[in-house]
Amino acid sequence: MPVGVVVRRLPGVTRWARWSWKAVAVLPGAGQADWKVLREEGDAVEYHAATHVMSLHAGETEAYIHNLTAQEPSIYVIMRHRAGCPPLEVVLVTASPYEAQDYTDNGEDLVERVPMPESLRGVIADFIDRHHVEEPFVKRRRDKARVDRVEDGRGDPRIAQTTDVYRAPRRRDEGDPTLEAAE
Template identity: 60%
Template sequence: MLLTQNATASLPLGIVLRKSPGVTRWAKWVWKAVAVLPGAAQENWKEMRREGEVVEYHAATVDLELYRTDTEAYLAGLSTNPPTIYVVMREATDPAAPQDIEVLLATASPYDAQDYSDAGEEIIERVPMPDGLIAWIHDFVQQHHEEEVFVKRKRDKQRIDLVQDGIGDARIHQTTDVYRAPVRKARVVN
């Protein structure tokens, strides 16, 4: 864990992905994020377990970064049952990639996860947080969260309905009702 003076925290987080056979002919493989490993070493597609065609990989290690300004989002994430980390993945664009999916990042903020899901190009998976990670994020939130004080807006007492301002075009002088329908002048035929 690295805690800096500018109120950010960073922790390496290993992402475990499960690759299993697809159930349709259009999806050959199904990828699912199944676990996170707090404090993991750097790995790149290390096979962890194999049962038949189902394989679990330590796919990547990414930094889970916490920011002082996002503590409200972390509180929302901690209040889910169970508290979750959101893993953002994308189909690999490089044909030389070891697998057909790549891990972009992990976040504890459900707001960030929503932003990535709005684009529709990324795959977002929810992974339950281990107890140690819950405690680490909770400590960060306790240290940096400042509740926003609700300030009710007060109206001024000025009466704005007494003056008809902005009706019609001020450059055109009219002595009649500005809301009347236009009238056509009759043409005289000789």
């Protein structure tokens, strides 16, 4: 389903950021657009930035259920900074909060949460009804291997140690009688 992304540009609040950009809405079934101005009020400008196809996958129905049962179901818009004008590129539009979380991990992409329109809620709910398969919970069983019999960090057992293996290394002094006795 094609989904248009509405991005709002506001004046920046610091001297280092001239503009503040934020995805504020999505337009289900929108036509193609390339930063078309929708509305201007003073310094605030809203653009129909781009239209992306939002794909739903049968393997991600659990994520869609999580999204629809949230207090405010959302569509996630992933944008990336780029050089030039306009300074943002819309990379992805998704209904999966898990997929959006993956994009927050790199720290460079902007992930914006936009309220989900009622028409998209119905489409996603129908998709879940057709494709969701409940996976039974399987409790993981612990294996019987005994790992407590190995003493890691005790040094190499082939080398005889006459002193504490946890001691800090010392510098060799020529007149130290304890080092001469150990050699």
